[in-house]
Amino acid sequence: MTTSQAMLPTVRQPGTIMAALIATLVSVAAGVAAAITVYAGGTDMVKSLLSDPDVQARLGLSDDLLNAAKELGGDLFQQVLDQAYGTLSARAAFALVLAVLLLVFGVLARGAALWARILVTVFGVIAISLQLLVVTDIATSSMKLFGLLVILSTVVAVVLWWLPANGRYAKARKAAQN
Template sequence: MSTPQAMLPAVRRPGTIMAALIATLVSAAAGVAAAITVFAGGTNMVKSLLEDPAVQARLGLSDDLLKTAQDLGGDLYQQVLDQAYATLSARAVFGAVLAVLLLVFAVLALGAALWARILITVVGLVAVSLQLLVVTDVATSSMKLFGLLVVASTVVAIVLWWLPANGRYAKAAARLPHA
């Protein structure tokens, strides 16, 4: 004889799952914000980056060299700007896709399923790697800020998703009969 479902004890979702979800949401929002920063800035953002003395020194450029490049061929200079913007845009698109994937997998992981937590971990580590590249490469201060926020919140989220309470919750929820 089976026990009626109403008599079975309810399994409470631990607060660590909601904390992990919030950390993942922060990561996804910061990833999308970083992408928006790139698209809103366009090639003008690249021009302003190239005018920064710190960026010039890092790239081995100078104001004189950039001025000469502009004077010799405006089209050539524009191609350089377009190529740099294309690189930043590709990173932004990849970052936005990773942010959406993190969001989707986080919603799917509300039941603390092992496969969903594994996917969050893998996608999260790729997102962290990408944002570390952005932070350590030539980028605006807002791109670096959002990148650091993605790194920090994703690391926190990954740790929270793997806390023992979540595993116990997943096992307890799996033992309950499904309606």
């Protein structure tokens, strides 16, 4: 260590980085919880969704039509359930991938590196878009609740990652390393 390096002040991490990381972790946990809700519910969850009058009205269905479909052929009705579950399952898998990416890049962004904050932002915006689809589409109340939590915590996280203190910290760290 040279004399000039020893004289440089220690760079302190701002609290906004820890707050951003916590908000990112809340988003990750909510995204995983929403996916688990889908996988744990299975096609039974889809059946319960189809029994909801609001969902039926949104899909242009009625109890009579659903009962007729069940009577005509259980296999046909099961295919409809499987297809609807497949859609929800694909969204859940995508949510899990996004949660993992947010976790990885959130942890890597602790040093406030620009590239890591950009990737957290990009994957955060994608996660928000996915959860907006979940919240506005046909889903259980718990899926919608977790989706709203992902949206809110991700917005907070992205804002926190881009606060000026984090940029100054990244620049100071880079200068201290050179």
